[in-house]
Amino acid sequence: MFPCKVGSAWEILAPAKLNLHLEVKGTLSGGFHELETLMVPVRIFDQLRWKAGESLKLRIRNFESPTRSDRQPRYSVENDLVLRAVRLLAKTAKVEPTGTWDLWKRIPMQAGLGGGSSDAAAALVLANHCWGIGQSHQQLAELASEIGSDVPFFLAGGPAICRGRGEQVEHASGLPKMHFVVAKPALGLSTESVFAEFDQMLDKRIKTPSNCNSLLEALRRGAIAEAGQWMTNRLESAARRLSPWMERLAVFFERCRCLGHLMTGSGSAYVGVMRSAAQARAVARKLSGWDLESALATSNC
Secondary structure, X not given: OOOEEEOOEEEEEEEEEEEEEEEEEEEOHHHOEEEEEEEEEEEEEEEEEEEOOOOEEEEEEEOOOOOOHHHHHHHHHHHHHHHHXXXXXXXXXOOOOOEEEEEEEOOOOOOOOXXXXXHHHHHHHHHHHHXXXXXXXXXXXXXXXXXXXXXXXXXXXXXXXXXXXXXXXXXXXXXXXXXXXXXXXXXXXXXXXXXXXXHHOOOOOOOOOOOHHHHHHHHHXXXXXXXXXXXXXXXXXXXXXXXXXXXXXXXXXXXXXXXXXXXOOOOOOEEEEEOOHHHHHHHHHHHOOOOEEEEEEEEEO
């Protein structure tokens, strides 16, 4: 994440993420779950802009149509995370939070794509730059872990294996270019409801053994088809009990002869790993006729 000058304002792009592996290892104190996950940022971006002003103000708009205010209530969660991030940084640095913040949303909400967390990480970086605070990356990382589980990942940048609640970030270098189709049903799934369903399940097994190391090794060799066999999400079985879309999309992607497919995060977005950019675009077009919120062809950053 790098701020850039746009006229008299400063702007930063906040990417979405995909989980190519997600394992629930146990339960931590405070009701949190201990996770191990391989995440990659992808080229679906929110856009955050800061312009100087005396008071703190945040305006949220739909990316494709900035004048449509009817969609703004959908993004109240991201609204809170952006404001929480800049206020936390201001409090820590003992400065007054200022400026007009404009957030254009493109990352779907309740999709497991990390839009709110990415926006919060972007807000930390942008405020640190625009306010001239100059906190180190480590100082920002400590603030990021207070805001949300995925925020440290986005702050670190690049693919990574994240553990604990997500705050333990280990860079995962050497990954190849991959092409994806991200299908987001109109009905989202809340993280809380999926984990609650998971906790109640007696049978939490998944068909393919969970092995993050094997997945990472295959990806680094460029063997994406082999890696697809190791792509698993422990929460998917719980999400399937809450939404019929998970099974329907899984069947669709299986018939597309893609390299792998799985749910990302706690859903409800479902991801197909494609053989090429052309196949990704073709499959996304096929899904455009479905009753989905969105079907996007993208690649890892």
